[in-house]
Amino acid sequence: MRQFAQLFRRLDQTTKINLKVGALHEFFAEASDEDKLWAIALLAGKRPKRTVRTSLLREWGAEVANIPLWLFEDSYHVVGDLAETIANLHPQNHSTQQENLTYWITFIRNLDGKEDDEKKELILTTWDSMDASERFVFNKLITGGFRVGVSQKLMVRALARYTGLEENLLAHRLMGNWSPVDTSFNDLVLAENPDDNRSRPYPFYLAYALEEAPENLGVPEEWQAERKWDGIRGQVIQRGGELFVWSRGEELVTDKFPEFEILRQLLPDGTVLDGEILPYKDGAPLAFNDLQTRIGRKNVTRNVLQKAPVVLVAYDLLEADGQDLRHQPMRYRREKLEQLVAEVKGKTDVLHLSEVLSFKDWSQLVAERARSREMHCEGLMLKRKDSIYEVGRKKGAWWKWKVDPLMIDAVMIYAMRGHGRRANLYTDYTFAVWDGEALVPFTKAYSGLTDKEIREVDAFVKKNTIDRFGPVRSVNPELVFEIAFEGINRSTRHKSGVALRFPRMNRWRLDKPAAEANTLSDLHQLLNEYGG
Amino acid sequence: MALLEFTESGIYCPIADIYIDPWRPVERALITHGHSDHARPGHQHYACHHDSVNILRFRLGQEISVTGYGYGETFLHRGVRFSFHPAGHIIGSAQIRVEYQGEVWVASGDYKLEDDGLAPAYEPVKCHAFITECTFGLPVYKWPDPATVHQEINQWWENNRKAGKVSILSGYSLGKAQRLLHHLDASIGPVFTHGAIENMNEVLRESGVVLPDTRRVTADINKKEYKGGLVLAPPSAIGSAWQKKFQPFSEGIASGWMALRGARRRRSVDRGFILSDHVDWPGVNTAIRETGAQKIITTHGYTSIFTKWLLEQGYQASAESTQFEGELNEMSEADNSEKAA
């Protein structure tokens, strides 16, 4: 456990990728095979079944810290993490236990089915035997959620360095629903696998944002325009009768999208499609949120499949009949793609073709771009018809041309403390617009201010508090901020009648008095124009 | 009439017509210590501990009218007896004891109970009413043994030196920087200082404080000379272009906020060391008990939570809002001191 707690601390301490990979590499070199396997599983988001209710952990945490429950809860609110709150509040601070990670995971699994009293005794004894960092990791094993900025990709890189095996091959081996309980490090990671090569994706070609006028790109005839869908970029691969779905993060997500299973039979052997995985129902795309909720789930249940089914909107063909097409011009790849989709059409609803927008001059595209929001799109994609499929982010041949965010000037009326470093600063604000003489709250927004501005707003909050309720302070309505957001929807749950997508503080309108902020009818006008 | 009250301008003794750490300009101000949220400009006359005199002059201007007192030395004003007592926060920091007709109040300013080896150690002062900070007044804040932390810092420096990296260690320029300096193991390598810190070191050395040798970072130092060295920098320098010349380097920050994981992550430095000049949870409870006071007034920090806790413990406690920024101090003070410098 000491090794794993140390690994966790090292991963947590740094944002530098090479330090993280180094820490993982060292851990792999030192830890036992069973601990390695569990570490891989935990960092990939797999965790042992929860065997203790968190409400009990809170109670016991307060009890061993010898503080009332309300003080425990207030502390938890500031810390923002239950495992850490309990670990810090516990009086013991040196370690007497010698067991490894696998031992403690088994210990937690074995709590299942025991009476609460017995669980309590076992957990309290364990807490006593650990220092704060081990106790924190132990609690995390119970409560889950090891978020330490280790992507699958990064872990695979460290594992590749340790094993000497290729990254894509390892990514493939780590995919799927394996559990450390019924496999071994050797079987899962090291052993030769006959279809190692089949899943291999191509690196994605990524576009830069277009900052200037499209006229500067040259003649419209040389360009192909498509909508920029608001989903997840992915590659769908059929090779040797198997199907693989990779997300843009180059993670294998095949299991997350069982809808695509049918493409295993329908696509010819040796096909690689590049496209957008889009939530889509009754002939129209759904909001991105629906997809996000689905991705966040561990298991794809029937309910999820019904609520937010997905399709692939294909926009490129990277491999056909086992041939790499990336050095063929876009024009050629597009033609082959259209043929392929036409062949599959009628047999499934999950494969769509990304529509090409016809335009004679750039002004027509300006109009199309303006419709993006109502189409649930982020804007347009512009691709040169003679472009090859490049590797990574390259300028010149592909551009994303996003819509401008919507803006509204709003008055700050409530403030709440942040978490962590900002636990002492009022960083979370609620904003309102005018409805006659009254201010109607319509959104919260967090990010977008500099540290210096946050400190200034914080000082304002402390000096201008009118009322407090729990952690929230209501303040004199004086400060005006420009709120930028990507979309607006009707909402019955909000008093204002609207819900915003990606609201953020764009800038502090020091030049505007509160009376000049926007009104509720301005907001509703945006809703009518752009809302869904 | 209360012996001390909280007014628009600050903590006020109406009988003596004297303020303690006022934030608006007043005639007579007693200053607990030299941090910029406690020692503000514009007062007609200042009084503080001897060791704070030069700090105040440096930060507020040579021309200010200021009187220094020793710890325990008393003076009378309109029948009210005032004295300064060690607060252990930084060099020159003092609790201010106020006595009138047998009633005693203590305004503690900022304080910590651990002896940092540099500032005279905190001494409990018996009183009826105690005004305390609660910057870290939550039970999740418990400081590790400072000796262990200093060891960790030296170990980190040594490891960086071996890896061919410069160590950049941040702490605010008055107090934390000198405390760090005092405990650095000079046998590991040379110690360099950011200008804001070196300016403060000079002021302190002139006042007779003994500090280890340091070298100010200047443009004409050859990059090679930094190799294996440690650079002391204020928090505002972290992440700035100023750091470039030290590459490759590892950054560390020493602050009480580093006790929480979220804070460590957000600072995104390589190492966070838990070292604070403010009192932690066990400390603030001990301090209050040792004063024997029944009436406790809480200022800057987790005042409402801490006050509720004290009420449950049977104290007559209340929270007062002030313009002390103790909760921001550790992160932002360097910015203020640079302005002052």
Ligand SMILES: [Zn+2]
């Ligand atoms: Zn201070």
Ligand SMILES: [Zn+2]
């Ligand atoms: Zn303070």
